[in-house]
Amino acid sequence: MDLQKTVRPQVPDFEPYSPGLAIEEIRERYGLGRVIKLASNENPLGTSPVVQQALAENAALAFRYAQAGTPRLNRAIAEHLGVPEGAIVTGNGSDEVIDLIVRVKARPGVDNVIAFKPSFSLYRLQSKLCGVEFRQAPLNADFSFPWDDLLALADENTALCFVTTPDNPSGYAPTAAELEALARRLPPQCLLVIDEAYMDFVEDQDAHSLLSRRDEFPNVAFLRTFSKMYGLAGLRLGYGVLPEWLGDYCRRVKLPFSVNVLAEIAGIAALADRDFVCATRTAVCEGRSYLRTELESMGFRVHPSHANFILVDMPADAPFDASALVEGLLRRGIIIRPLGSYSLPRSVRITVGDGEENREFIRAVREFIANA
Structure with missing residues (x-):
């Protein structure tokens, strides 16, 4: 054979x-x-020099396994953002969290995922690998978001809707009011996943993000990363701020040591270095x-x-x-x-x-x- x-x-x-x-x-x-x-x-x-010092002081711990689920880092992120610790899922870059969400929420051969085009290629790649249909609506010529076109792709089997803001490669960021309208218009079974990898660079975040109002939106998840603002791209560290039920499921199925011990130490130090x-x-x-x-x-x-x-x-x-x-x-x-x-x-x-x-x-x- x-x-x-x-x-x-x-x-x-x-x-x-x-x-x-x-x-x-x-x-x-x-x-x-x-x-x-x-x-x-x-x-x-x-x-950050503060992070570099923390890594140097803890380099000898490289032989140790990290604590499964990175609870210390989860706690630090939750305190930093003012969200429940149970909402935080860390990963080997936010890429891992994207993969987890697709695998946990979307049913192979049944559900579909929607996004704009162009968008981060991992949304499409991980959907395809999981046997989930991936649908895209082209952006406007000025790279703004045609919400009606995106919503037209959704149906009773749409499991996930990915939106990146600020968007890549344009840097465009829709208003929080636009995102709120999208969240309220999506089908009830659809989870809106807002990828905020670059949100740390936005001057007025409340004007462009729903994260500070997450309690109002039980159908919205957020993705963030330590790769950009915090300069930790090489250590691969990202996280999701998820509905707590989804956070629970993702923590159950994720690989136990995907975030290494030095990445966790670096993340905690980075959050403290304002x-x-x-x-x-x-x-x-x-x-x-x-x-x-x-x-x-x-x-x-x-x-x-x-x-x-x-x-x-x-x-x-x-x-x-x-x-x-x-x-x-x-x-x-x-x-x-x-x-x-x-x-x-x-x-x-x-x-x-x-x-x-x-x-x-x-x-x-x-x-x-x-x-x-």
Whole structure:
């Protein structure tokens, strides 16, 4: 028997997640000494010194298993947000929590999941792996959300509705009033999952998030991460703020040690370091404004963004396209994100770096244009 033919039918044509290019990969490809990465929406200030110290002081604990369910971290997150501890489910990145929600809430071969297009590819990938139909409604041309189009996809078997805010790759954030209206209009069996990976960068969060009013919405779950604002992308740490019944089910079925002991220590330390969060917000706000001003002066269109990245369209009369710009910058040691996988071939996404990185990026773009 050919065992390859016995795997689940969803697997053979499965498309894996497409990550951004790595620094070492570009350094080796082009023989570069220094590479600036502005492609993966990482924190421009790196990892908090307070967190680094906590990791150094506890490195010897790496041989220990973490306490199953990370109760200390759950308690710290719950206190930080003012929510019940039973609502918190931590994971190996918010990716794991997305996977848990799909596997727990959606019935294979029966239910469907709805989202906008483009959206975070893991919503589609994990739905497909679980044998759940995935439906998408295209965004408006300005990347705002056509709520009626999304709701038109829902029926009596819609288990989940994913909405990302601020959205990726545009940085667009709908109002809390819009999200409230969506939550109230979805079918009664549908759980609205609001992915707030970038919400920490929004200046007025209450104007764009329902999290502070979660008690009013028993059909809403929230996803957040330590990868962006807290600079812990490499440690893989995220969490969900879920209805407590769903939190209970997810904790029952999740792998017991998916969050390692050092990630838990780092997360607790990160939540306590308010100075680093404040400094990060300032760096992102100033850097985002600088990049917008400089790129617009060169004819690029920069979309408004509430996140730590910007979506940029090529100048209409440019003698180059987005792929040429991406390649030209790679040769100069700068990584930005092409958006062909988002069906946006004329656009790129640029992470806000620190001051020096942003200036070097702008210098490289000007040099590229001069030689295009």
